[in-house]
Amino acid sequence: MSAAYGLMAMILGIESTAHTLSFGLVSQDGEALPSSSDLYAPDEGGIHPREAADHHSEIAGHLLQNLMETNSLNSSDISAIAFSQGPGLGPCLRVGASIARGLSHSWDVPLVGVNHCVAHIEIGRNQTKCDDPVLLYVSGGNTQIIARKGGRYRVLGETLDIGIGNMLDKFARTHGMAFPGGPKVESLASKWLSSDSTRTLDRISLPYAVQGMDLSFSGIMTAANQKVADGHPLEEVCWALQEHVFAACIEVAERAMAHAGKDELLLGGGVACNARINEMARIMCDERGATAYCPPKPFCVDNGTMIAELGRRMLSVSETTELSESAISPGLRTDQTIVRWN
Ligand code: ATP
Ligand code: FE2
Numbered sequence: 001m002s003a004a005y006g007l008m009a010m011i012l013g014i015e016s017t018a019h020t021l022s023f024g025l026v027s028q029d030g031e032a033l034p035s036s037s038d039l040y041a042p043d044e045g046g047i048h049p050r051e052a053a054d055h056h057s058e059i060a061g062h063l064l065q066n067l068m069e070t071n072s073l074n075s076s077d078i079s080a081i082a083f084s085q086g087p088g089l090g091p092c093l094r095v096g097a098s099i100a101r102g103l104s105h106s107w108d109v110p111l112v113g114v115n116h117c118v119a120h121i122e123i124g125r126n127q128t129k130c131d132d133p134v135l136l137y138v139s140g141g142n143t144q145i146i147a148r149k150g151g152r153y154r155v156l157g158e159t160l161d162i163g164i165g166n167m168l169d170k171f172a173r174t175h176g177m178a179f180p181g182g183p184k185v186e187s188l189a190s191k192w193l194s195s196d197s198t199r200t201l202d203r204i205s206l207p208y209a210v211q212g213m214d215l216s217f218s219g220i221m222t223a224a225n226q227k228v229a230d231g232h233p234l235e236e237v238c239w240a241l242q243e244h245v246f247a248a249c250i251e252v253a254e255r256a257m258a259h260a261g262k263d264e265l266l267l268g269g270g271v272a273c274n275a276r277i278n279e280m281a282r283i284m285c286d287e288r289g290a291t292a293y294c295p296p297k298p299f300c301v302d303n304g305t306m307i308a309e310l311g312r313r314m315l316s317v318s319e320t321t322e323l324s325e326s327a328i329s330p331g332l333r334t335d336q337t338i339v340r341w342n
Contacts (some may be wrong), residue, residue: 002164009079010071011105011315013308017088017116018141019047019179021056023067024305026312028079032126036067036302046170046201047177053091067304075107080320082311085113086332087141093328100328112311113321113329115144115337116302120268123306128293130264136253137334139269139302140165140180143215144334145252147260152335153177156237156256157213164245165271167217171241174225176235185238192235204232204240205264209248213255222243243290246277250284257290267294270301313341 002068017037024035040055042048068074083100086093097113104111121135135146135153143159162170165182172181193199206223209215224241228234253265265285271295273278281292299306314320317340 010073010077011080011082011312012078012223013114013119013304013306013311014081014083014096014100015116015119015302015304015307016056016092016099017084017086017302018092019052020302021059021063021096022065022302022304024303025067025071025073026126026305026308028184028312030126030309030312032123032299032305032309033071035305036063036070036305038063039180044178046173047086047087047089047179049091052089053095056092060095064099067278076144078107078109080110080112080311080315081107082112082114082307082314084116084119084307085321086329087116088328088330090330093330097326097328103324110315110320111323111326112319113313113326114307114310114314115332115334116307117144117146117332117334118337118339119310121146121153121266121307122310123299123303124266124268124293124295126309127295127299128266128267130291130293132262133223133264133266134253134256134260134262134269135266136249136272136281137142137269138164138249138267138271140169140271142269143249145213145215145249146334147256147262149260150337151339152337155334156259157215158251160211160214160216161218164215164217164249165269167221168241168246168271171221171224175228180270182271182274185242187278188192188235189242189276192233192239199236199239201240201243201284204236206240208246210246211250213252215248215252217245222275232300242274242276246280250276250280253281254284254288257288263288263290265290265292267292268300270299271336273297284342317341
């Protein structure tokens, strides 16, 4: 038994839906530990699923060993293995699922297949202690506005084309910035703003990304590329692009809060690392007497700890996954998972 955690057994979570392989831990009473993660970043172009999967296979042993050693744990300290069953890229998901099945078998502990999108919500609830929020889930592959109702996390609005993070990554790549592009767009945008805080959007209007309760980002990306081609400084376009797409997300989130009668907004997913979307969320919530929450950055991006946390909640209502039910589910949707836990 570990010196660090005494008799408290830990749940191990494995995340492998896309570019990140990550192992994380939560204790049975919900203490979340930092993950051991590695990001596959292609030298050029977008993510190639097969190459990302090869990366995950190669790095897995090292990451897991690192996590166990850092926390002075051995296999007898692990009480269950949770893994991302979907949604995500098939080859990447398969690597995580295979590792999970192998560990569950050899350590003789239960296996729990979890919904990656729902895990973003539950780690946010764990970290911020909000209770029943509208979630603005803004990541690379996903952009959804979600609220819990009738035993499911319902998707009240979502992108009709690409995820907001993929859009930022693609825009950045077009202008010579490597993956992940979101943080680079953020730093150019704040550089532009800090050089003159009285900037207005008058000079540079872009199409609005809201369509009813849904969003779309490919049109605005094309328009932003055109603004750069027209000679606008890249920093200015980065700033205007952020202002437009974040405002669109916050507008839909606000309407979802009004519609669902909720007074908490929780941000999640990699784009939630962005300071400006956090600021907009705070302003909107302040104006309607609500509260905005966001977990620390390591728990916004894909991480194994969030998978462990959802596994822990599912185990609390005796949900485990038999080997015969453990196949990956690349197209799994947020609202397909029945939410029985508190
Ligand atoms: P999912 O499978 O949930 O769609 P994902 O595979 O996209 O997740 P995440 O780690 O949740 O992975 O998010 C990564 C995305 O977050 C990338 O598109 C990246 O550019 C974006 N991102 C990270 N930091 C920032 C930031 N500061 N500002 C804007 N975008 C960011
Ligand atoms: Fe994610």
